[in-house]
Amino acid sequence: SSLVSALAELGITTPTPIQAATLPDSLAGRDVLGRGRTGSGKSFAFLLPMVTRLVEDRRRPAPRRPRALILAPTRELASQLADSAQPLLRVSGLTSHTVFGGVGQNPQVKALARGVDILIACPGRLLDLMGQGHVDLSGIEITVIDEADHMSDMGFLPMVRRILDRTPPRGQRMLFSATLDKAVGVVVRQYLHSPVTHEADSAHSPVSEMDHHVVQVDAASRTSVVADLAAAPGRTIVFTRTKYGAKKLAKQLIATGVPAVELHGNLAQNARTRNLDAFHSGRVSTLVATDIAARGIHVDDVALVVHADPPTEHKAYLHRSGRTARAGSSGTVITLMTNEQRGDVRTLMREARISPKISSSAPGVLSELAPGQRTFLSAEEALRVANPLAVEAAATQRASGPSGGGRGRASRPRRRR
Incomplete structure (x- = not known):
């Protein structure tokens, strides 16, 4: 398929253990709990089935109502997930947008108003936009919680639960985590329906490499x-x-x-x-x-x-x-x-x-x-x-000193008496 060809262009021709374990169930629409350490290939383990399932139903996303949601604990991870998804989106014709804090929200609000298939978000900014009425999660078909253990470590799980409460209860949900602590286990039991659990190279596995x-x-x-x-x-x-x-x-x-x-x-x-x-x-x-x-x-x-x-x-x-x-x-x-x-x-x-x-x-x-x-x-x-940039700024500042006619002491106008 075109998706497989897009992955091949990235040099991905053989699935990693976590991908091989989870893909049959995730493609079938089942809830999945995947446990695998960082670097095990978790991203494509949910991006590929998400895009595949969304493409099967080619309906256009409505304004402010994304069709799929990926929650990530950090801005950097959200951005990198968006980059990873681009080759699949390009050949499938789907759209995505990323929302996180630390930047102005207006571009995010405008993108959501146009309608996106996949929303990649950090919990805090997403809740802000939901509270302002810029996002409606009632049309979410697939939800992914990535690096759930990091969400727990950073104290984000209460926000994650508030977000999940606003998604359809019978939509597909996938949770990926390197470890499964008590707080993450509560989310699994409360929000995933009879999840199929797959473990591949978890954080406690011997790391021979x-x-x-x-x-x-x-x-x-x-x-x-x-x-x-x-x-x-x-x-x-x-x-x-x-x-x-x-x-x-x-x-x-x-x-x-x-x-x-x-x-x-x-x-x-x-x-x-x-x-x-x-x-x-x-x-x-x-x-x-x-x-x-x-x-x-x-x-x-x-x-x-x-x-x-x-x-x-x-x-x-x-x-x-x-x-x-x-x-x-x-x-x-x-x-x-x-x-x-x-x-x-x-x-x-x-x-x-x-x-x-x-x-x-x-x-x-x-x-x-x-x-x-x-x-x-x-x-x-x-x-x-x-x-x-710091070096250039310092050079500019030196150039605008007294010899450069800038705002140095020598360039100040004389005070009138």
Whole structure:
């Protein structure tokens, strides 16, 4: 079919385990509970049957009444789902639109008023638009809740339940999650009707494609160790525990000559998009992120994940680590551990069912963990690569100073007496 051809053009010719397990039931219209870790191919496991079923009934969507709904926990994931859907939409003639917060709602309202087949949304902005009368979910035929465990971690499940209450109770519902905690289980029991459960490569399955390492460091050498690892060839994601920590570490890496961009909740949407685009395009190969912000990152060729700050619980470790070894690729996961963190890291690995190799931070060891020639630029060049807009803005500001006839002290008009 044209949909299969569209996937083949993307290099997708053989279904992943989660796709092979769920497609027969999802195509038949049954409710599905799919459990598979990040990178297991969950997106096409629901996008393909959703588009296929909508195409079977070619009716035009009514204004403000989408036919299908996909709920995602983060803006980045919603945007990436929209990108993944585009090849299927292009050959099927269906339409979609994405709504999330942090940007103006007027373009979203206008798109909904024109009518869309598939609405991809974050819960908060969707509820806002529903409350203003811009969205009516009474015509929803298929609902998907993606990364439900992340929805739970972020406290979004009450909003998800309010949204589901406004969809037809007998429509098809699919829920995908790497893990199934108590709160997600409540949603499954309340809103899915006799769901068919499929599990493939869940978050607790042995992840043979990943090499897990713990590197012992002291606080003074932490930044230089991260810089050495990030300067190796390939894409690297570095995780910190706080937004401030992500911002600070990205600046420190740039100062050492490693171009890096940050991703955390304090960034405006245009900055988040700009930084993600730099990482996706390969212009910048190091991303420093917090847990929640990174949950929407889906890049298939991340070679290295570094836990600069060990996470506080094992689910976060597994989700962070799942950013590498995606789509059948291999990957390396390195956790930096100080002497004070020894007990916490030991507990973390035991709960994650991981037996890491423990090493020192000697240069020879780091070269084995992240092979290849290190590339360090000057701090100025690293900043220019990571944030060309900031460099241009600084240059413009200098040019508009006293010598440039701008708003410097020398250009101010004399005060009249």
